Amino acid sequence: MSTVxxxxxxELRLMLRNRVALIAFALLVLLTLVAxxxxxxxxxxxxxxxxxxxxxxxxxxxxxxxxxxxxxxHYGHFIFRPLGPLAAFDPGVDAFxxxxxxxxxxxxxxxxxxxxxQSALLIRFGQLTPAFVLQIVAPLLLVFLGFGGxxxxxxxxxxxxxxxQGATRRQVVAGKLRxxxxxxxxxxxxxxxxxxxxxxQPGALALPMLAIALGYLLYLGLWTVLILLVSAxxxxxxxxxxxxxxxxxxxxxxxxxxxPDLASGAVPLRNRLQTDVAxxxxxxxxxxxxNPDDPHFARxxxxxxxxxxxxxVEDLPFNYKGLLAVEGERLTSALFDxxxxxxxxAQERQIGLITAAGLLSPAIALRGLSMTAAGTDFxxxxxxxxxxxxxxxxxxxxxxxxxxxDVSYADDSATDAGADRRKxxxxxxxxxxxxxxxxxxxxxxLARAALPGLxxxxxxxxxxxxxxxxxxxxxxxxx
Amino acid sequence: MTLWRHELRLLLRQxxxxxALLLLALLTTAALATGMAEVARQRAAIAxxxxxxxxxxxxxxxxVGRTKDxxxxxxxxxxxxxxxxxxxxxxxxxxxxxxxxxxxxxxLGLEAQIYxxxxxxxxxxxxxxxxxxxxxxxxxxxxxxxxxxxLQSGEREAGRQRTLDALPRGGAALWRRRTxxxxxxxxxxxALPFAVTALAEGVTPGVILLVxxxxxxxxxxxxxxxxxxxxxxxxxxANAATLAAAWLVLVLIVxxxxxxxxxxAIPVAQGAEIALAQREAVNHAWDIPRAVTMxxxxxxxxxxxxxxxxxxxxxxxxxxxxxxNGDDAVAARSRDYRAALERRDRAGxxxxxxxxxxxxxxxxxxxxxxxxxxxxxxxxRIRAFHARLRSFTxxxxxxxxxxxxxxxxxxxxxxxxPGADPDxxxxxxxxxxxxDA
Numbered sequence: 001m002s003t004v005x006x007x008x009x010x011e012l013r014l015m016l017r018n019r020v021a022l023i024a025f026a027l028l029v030l031l032t033l034v035a036x037x038x039x040x041x042x043x044x045x046x047x048x049x050x051x052x053x054x055x056x057x058x059x060x061x062x063x064x065x066x067x068x069x070x071x072x073x074h075y076g077h078f079i080f081r082p083l084g085p086l087a088a089f090d091p092g093v094d095a096f097x098x099x100x101x102x103x104x105x106x107x108x109x110x111x112x113x114x115x116x117x118q119s120a121l122l123i124r125f126g127q128l129t130p131a132f133v134l135q136i137v138a139p140l141l142l143v144f145l146g147f148g149g150x151x152x153x154x155x156x157x158x159x160x161x162x163x164x165q166g167a168t169r170r171q172v173v174a175g176k177l178r179x180x181x182x183x184x185x186x187x188x189x190x191x192x193x194x195x196x197x198x199x200x201q202p203g204a205l206a207l208p209m210l211a212i213a214l215g216y217l218l219y220l221g222l223w224t225v226l227i228l229l230v231s232a233x234x235x236x237x238x239x240x241x242x243x244x245x246x247x248x249x250x251x252x253x254x255x256x257x258x259x260p261d262l263a264s265g266a267v268p269l270r271n272r273l274q275t276d277v278a279x280x281x282x283x284x285x286x287x288x289x290x291n292p293d294d295p296h297f298a299r300x301x302x303x304x305x306x307x308x309x310x311x312x313v314e315d316l317p318f319n320y321k322g323l324l325a326v327e328g329e330r331l332t333s334a335l336f337d338x339x340x341x342x343x344x345x346a347q348e349r350q351i352g353l354i355t356a357a358g359l360l361s362p363a364i365a366l367r368g369l370s371m372t373a374a375g376t377d378f379x380x381x382x383x384x385x386x387x388x389x390x391x392x393x394x395x396x397x398x399x400x401x402x403x404x405x406d407v408s409y410a411d412d413s414a415t416d417a418g419a420d421r422r423k424x425x426x427x428x429x430x431x432x433x434x435x436x437x438x439x440x441x442x443x444x445x446l447a448r449a450a451l452p453g454l455x456x457x458x459x460x461x462x463x464x465x466x467x468x469x470x471x472x473x474x475x476x477x478x479x
Numbered sequence: 480m481t482l483w484r485h486e487l488r489l490l491l492r493q494x495x496x497x498x499a500l501l502l503l504a505l506l507t508t509a510a511l512a513t514g515m516a517e518v519a520r521q522r523a524a525i526a527x528x529x530x531x532x533x534x535x536x537x538x539x540x541x542x543v544g545r546t547k548d549x550x551x552x553x554x555x556x557x558x559x560x561x562x563x564x565x566x567x568x569x570x571x572x573x574x575x576x577x578x579x580x581x582x583x584x585x586x587l588g589l590e591a592q593i594y595x596x597x598x599x600x601x602x603x604x605x606x607x608x609x610x611x612x613x614x615x616x617x618x619x620x621x622x623x624x625x626x627x628x629x630l631q632s633g634e635r636e637a638g639r640q641r642t643l644d645a646l647p648r649g650g651a652a653l654w655r656r657r658t659x660x661x662x663x664x665x666x667x668x669x670a671l672p673f674a675v676t677a678l679a680e681g682v683t684p685g686v687i688l689l690v691x692x693x694x695x696x697x698x699x700x701x702x703x704x705x706x707x708x709x710x711x712x713x714x715x716x717a718n719a720a721t722l723a724a725a726w727l728v729l730v731l732i733v734x735x736x737x738x739x740x741x742x743x744a745i746p747v748a749q750g751a752e753i754a755l756a757q758r759e760a761v762n763h764a765w766d767i768p769r770a771v772t773m774x775x776x777x778x779x780x781x782x783x784x785x786x787x788x789x790x791x792x793x794x795x796x797x798x799x800x801x802x803x804n805g806d807d808a809v810a811a812r813s814r815d816y817r818a819a820l821e822r823r824d825r826a827g828x829x830x831x832x833x834x835x836x837x838x839x840x841x842x843x844x845x846x847x848x849x850x851x852x853x854x855x856x857x858x859x860r861i862r863a864f865h866a867r868l869r870s871f872t873x874x875x876x877x878x879x880x881x882x883x884x885x886x887x888x889x890x891x892x893x894x895x896x897p898g899a900d901p902d903x904x905x906x907x908x909x910x911x912x913x914x915d916a
Binding site for chain 1: 495506509513516517520524527528531532534535538542545557559573574577578579581583591594595596597598599600601602603604605606607608609613617618621624625629715716717719720721723724727730731732734735736737738739741742747749750751752754755758759762765766791792793820823824827828830831836837840841844850851854
């Protein structure tokens with residue numbers, strides 16, 4: 001075993017003597033620190049801003065004066081998507097999705113004011129986060145430090161010398177692997193330290209953090225093995241460098257861009273205009289509350305009258321208009337859910353295609369796993385949208401029921417000068433409505449969602465190790 | 480000429496070089512194809528608007544016809560606006576995937592509508608699009624590095640450099656010839672497929688020439704960098720590593736640092752604050768005397784001030800007035816928000832003068848009209864359209880007490896047809912002319 005350690009130490013000493021390599025490594029550490037600091041302060045800034053807006057919106061809601069409940073349905077509520085602590089490590093799609101949403105009756109609004117539309121040009125070059133540094137920059141540094149590891153020995157004919165001194169091929173490869181692996185660990189250390197600091201915050205989850213750390217270690221381990229594999233297969237170190245840079249460019253730069261484009265071409269999404277028109281069309285078919293002769297609402301009314309043994313809506317024990325609003329909201333919301341499910345399913349299919357491309361590019365596999373565990377992927381956004389819609393529905397229906405129970409039908413239909421005052425109900429009602437609270441997923445949910453990505457990366461690593469073992473056997477053999 | 484042909488043969492006989500050039504041409508073609516497909520999808524979506532809109536507005540007109548109230552026409556009808564892709568959009572899709580290019584608006588408060596987005600998959604948008612701009616800005620430099628990193632060092636390592644320098648028409652002339660040849664081939668792999676596509680898409684020759692020039696300039700920047708590194712007389716391996724590191728720094732790292740710096744230096748008041756304030760202003764109208772609202776409205780919009788007074792019943796004139804007041808209340812904030820966005824954009828562009836990668840991206844998205852200024856120009860057209868929609872609706876509901884709805888087919892059509900495309904915007908108020916004399 002000491003042979004391996006000796007070879008590793010020798011390799012590391014060689015790297016340390018390489019001034020360019022040292023500078024590159026120092027720059028990587030610096031970049032990581034900048035990324036951790038800026039990403040963390042950005043995350044905290046965003047989180048506290050959204051929290052402040054949330055407070056403002058909640059305060060504004062309960063501060064509304066006496067109103068007709070339907071006015072509150074349209075006053076609506078603003079909610080903000082909270083940003084978890086792990087977003088400081090990998091903000092994922094946070095900048096690309098709107099983070100505030102206006103909720104009101106019979107309309108489903110979009111989530112607005114995403115960062116991407118507020119910082120146009122440069123954001124499309126990528127964001128400086130610890131995840132970006134480890135996913136894209138760190139592998140290239142490892143390539144620069146490790147491409148010559150084995151190719152240099154074969155190229156210069158020093159491999160036979162090593163073997164004459166009693167080192168086996170396996171020991172040589174293991175030593176180089178150990179040296180480059182040490183560098184990989186050192187390169188990952190600042191980001192992992194940042195991750196630890198971030199998870200020291202309240203509300204941070206241990207299991208997803210572990211999944212993230214494991215994922216990145218697998219990824220960098222994979223690159224270490226891949227670099228030595230190429231270095232073992234290629235006879236000249238320059239060829240090793242060119243092959244590795246090409247491999248890096250294809251798997252971390254080209255495929256992560258090209259694959260999502262293909263996926264979005266393969267699975268079209270219905271745009272908002274067509275969705276709105278389709279919902280309106282379906283709604284007219286189900287029941288048109290504006291049409292006095294509409295069969296659905298005629299049946300609805302008749303059933304109500306029959307149940308309460310009266311013949312006119314005026315004689316019902318509650319405000320018929322409120323119940324009509326409840327029924328109308330029920331119908332529109334069912335359609336919102338239907339169309340949202342369709343859109344989510346299409347987007348999941350797109351993401352499924354991207355995930356499958358993790359078989360071609362470990363960077364894609366890692367990116368998915370990292371966002372998933374950090375709770376900043378599409379699934380997390382979807383969770384927010386679904387909870388927002390559920391909250392919107394209960395909010396509106398509560399207000400509609402207030403209209404049914406606390407406003408009389410006669411007042412609601414009156415148009416005289418004092419009618420406006422009589423239609424209003426007390427402001428105390430607004431305080432009975434609970435605020436929106438985003439139910440964050442548990443740590444084990446997030447970690448479990450990251451399992452497929454971890455499995456894929458492990459498979460990559462196993463395959464690369466197997467290939468390296470094969471290549472080791474033929475290392476230095478004349479071809 | 481024979482010397483050139485000879486050099487070409489030499490270059491293409493090296494399999495890696497020939498493969499690299501072929502790969503670049505293939506990637507360019509693929510990026511152009513995905514860009515074209517995306518633009519075609521957007522055009523198809525825009526072309527599908529009239530049919531969908533006719534169906535939707537027809538149903539609204541049916542209902543409005545029954546209620547005989549022009550105000551509810553304003554309330555229930557959404558009018559489509561769209562921003563058709565410019566001919567060059569296929570080359571640099573820019574923001575068109577994350578900012579909407581179709582938006583329906585109605586005559587109510589615009590500040591609550593104009594920031595709405597369209598449906599898109601954030602995980603697809605996150606890495607950026609695979610378009611021609613990406614191939615040029617991100618990938619082309621790697622091909623420059625592949626072809627140029629051993630231009631001189633390769634010959635030196637093979638022990639041929641002294642011989643080559645001593646040849647007649649060797650030395651500097653030889654390196655110039657080889658450089659020019661590689662540049663021409665790289666340029667051809669990028670510019671020829673681009674030019675063919677651009678001609679087919681109807682891009683004007685001037686713009687095609689300009690983009691071809693940009694391609695050339697960007698390639699020259701990287702070739703100059705390679706030559707600079709080459710002067711250090713390092714080994715081919717060291718050259719390749721240095722150039723790849725430079726690429727990493729200039730294309731990937733510095734832009735992200737610039738992004739952080741600009742976003743910190745130029746804070747943008749959150750758009751959400753506009754939305755919150757506008758909602759307060761609009762809904763407050765229900766709690767104050769209607770005369771107060773109308774006074775305020777007439778003060779800022781005197782052309783409607785001679786309308787008949789309000790009765791006790793609900794009237795859309797008042798409803799529309801307080802929506803207008805709500806927009807007016809946040810107009811300053813909205814202008815500030817926009818100005819801050821423009822400041823950020825300007826800073827990003829200024830950054831592009833220092834950093835070629837950002838500069839080329841900025842220039843291409845500007846030429847393709849897919850950048851922030853194109854987005855804001857679209858918003859301006861929406862605003863102009865909305866202003867006309869508003870005054871049209873106000874005219875309908877304010878001149879009479881409870882005004883006649885647009886019952887005639889022609890008049891109904893007049894609210895249905897307008898779009899916010901540039902042509903409609905130029906055609907002024909024609910779309911709103913009341914045609915039922």
